[in-house]
Amino acid sequence: MPRGDYTRVLAEFWADGPDSETPPGHWFTILNDVMDHPEFDRRIGGVGEVLGELEYDVKAYLAMGGCMHDAAITAWGVKGWYDYVRPVSVVRWMAENGQRTDPKLANYHPQGLRLLPGLVEVVTEETIASGERHEHLAGDGNANVGKIAAFCWRGPEFINDPEIDTAGCGWTLAEMWWPYQRPTFVTPNFAGYVSGHSTFSRAAAELMTLMTGSEYFPGGLGEYLARRGQFLVFEDGPSVDVRLQWVSYRDASDQCSLSRIWGGIHPPADDLPGRLMGLVIGPQAWDLAVQLYEGGGGGCAEDINGDGVVNAADLGSLIGNWGCTGPDCVADVNQDGIVNSADLGLVIGAWNQDC
DSSP states (O other), X not given: XXXXXXXXXXXXXXXXXXXXXXXXXXXXXXXXXXXXXXXXXXXXXXXSSOOOHHXXXXXXXXXXXXXXXXXXXXXXXXXXXXXXXXXXXXXXXXXXXOBOSOTTSTTBOTTSBOOBTTTEEEOOTTTTSTTSTTGGGOOGGGTTTTSEEEEEXXXXXXXXOTTTOOOOEEEEEGGGOOOSSOTTSSSOSSOOSSOHHHHHHHHHHHHHHHHHTXXXXXXXXXXXXXXXXTSOSSSOOOSSOXXXXXXXXXXXXXXXXXXXXXXXXXXXXXXXXXXXXXXHHHHHXXXXXXXXXXXXXXXXTTOTTOSSBOSHHHHHHHHHTTTOBSTTOTTOTTOSSBOSHHHHHHHHHTTTOBO
16 A cells, blocks of 8 residues: 555544544444454453453453553653653754754754755755756745755645545755644644553553453454545545454554554654653453452542551541441441441551551
């Protein structure tokens, strides 16, 4: 298939999911497809008895939802700390600086773009001559001579009707470079590092491997068909049917990560740290889900409000529920059916303990 079709489909498929579910919601869609597969057995971790659809699906959604929340908290904590630039900003800024390859050429700047013949070039009097590759970039009075041109996707201004128009690739002033995104969502308005898509996807892939007991899609193959002329949203395409296929959940995760690089939303530096974080988040989320399946909540029973530490807030909750009897008393730490001095002793004994 044409490479342009493949990469455009990837960029749009993984951007928000095939029907704009958002990245974590996309993995719920994949989970649904897995659970609906005729060869899939609803066994926790791939072992033990087959569960009913409702029980298994509720447990699967609990695990995936917790995993995606953990991934979001982790990734956005890092984003907030580093406040790292996106390609659309840095490419345009470097292009405005000039080129950094040859001090003898026009528009040299040590923080400019690196020249690559056929891809990134200086606009010159020769290249804007009639019939030459940069003729259309000359500008009024040849004002753009000396600026940097890039051979890339030309952007949304070349699309009047997305049902029939395709922007295509061509020479563009690099200071006007566009990532491959719809014009109403050019680039996310939050920091790039680390990639949320990489974090979500790898965490979900690890979780699904543990939850299903196999790293592979049921039947050995997961796939999605992007039909010719029907799938792309902000321009016409693809020009042929494109069938995305994955053998393992990690295959799908890797493809998601790469799609953000190919779409110009993330540089490679944003990707691998997100994947490494997902490698940790997925198994931890699964471990907690299993504890919940088995009737435990993880952490400490004395941490009554679940904020991760035994402190005055838990003591206040216990006092507020003093004398409560029955199975639904939230402050019944030892689960003996009554909130009393025995529970108070446990809370005091665990005071300031991290849970």
